[in-house]
Amino acid sequence: SFIHHDAQRLAERLVGHLHLNLANDYPRIFVEFAAKLTDARLGTLAALAAGYACVRFIEAYGLWRGRRWAEWFAAVSGGIYIPFEIYELFRGVAWLSLGALLVNVLVVGLMINALFRGHPAENRRKAETTHR
Numbered sequence: 001s002f003i004h005h006d007a008q009r010l011a012e013r014l015v016g017h018l019h020l021n022l023a024n025d026y027p028r029i030f031v032e033f034a035a036k037l038t039d040a041r042l043g044t045l046a047a048l049a050a051g052y053a054c055v056r057f058i059e060a061y062g063l064w065r066g067r068r069w070a071e072w073f074a075a076v077s078g079g080i081y082i083p084f085e086i087y088e089l090f091r092g093v094a095w096l097s098l099g100a101l102l103v104n105v106l107v108v109g110l111m112i113n114a115l116f117r118g119h120p121a122e123n124r125r126k127a128e129t130t131h132r
Contacts, residue, residue: 007042008035068115075111078104 011034012022020027059077062070085101088094 007037010034071111071114075108075115078108078111082108 008031011031015022015027015031022028022031059070059073063074081104082101085097085104088097089101
């Protein structure tokens with residue numbers, strides 16, 4: 001719906017509506033990016049977002065169905081963000097960055113715990129073969 005529309009004007013209105021200061025880094029970067037947005041770039045961003053959503057949907061499906069590959073995938077894909085979150089904390093401690101890091105470490109820890117704990121069905125099979 002943004003194709004053929006003035007994205008910069010919309011970005012400026014959004015920043016103003018949220019009472020953000022355009023002199024700050026992130027709002028300014030957002031408006032500058034919107035000013036340089038073309039239909040082709042917007043299409044590329046939409047395709048990348050759709051691809052990312054598909055990957056996360058596949059991961060969610062695998063976790064829902066209790067697939068081992070999904071646990072590995074979730075642990076690795078969640079762990080990829082941790083160095084970036086730590087870097088952000090070194091640049092300046094912000095509650096949002098700290099919260100994101102803690103939640104991400106918790107999720108990755110749960111996935112790693114699930115990987116090493118094993119599945120109940122696998123544990124039953126192991127117990128049955130050792131008792132025979």
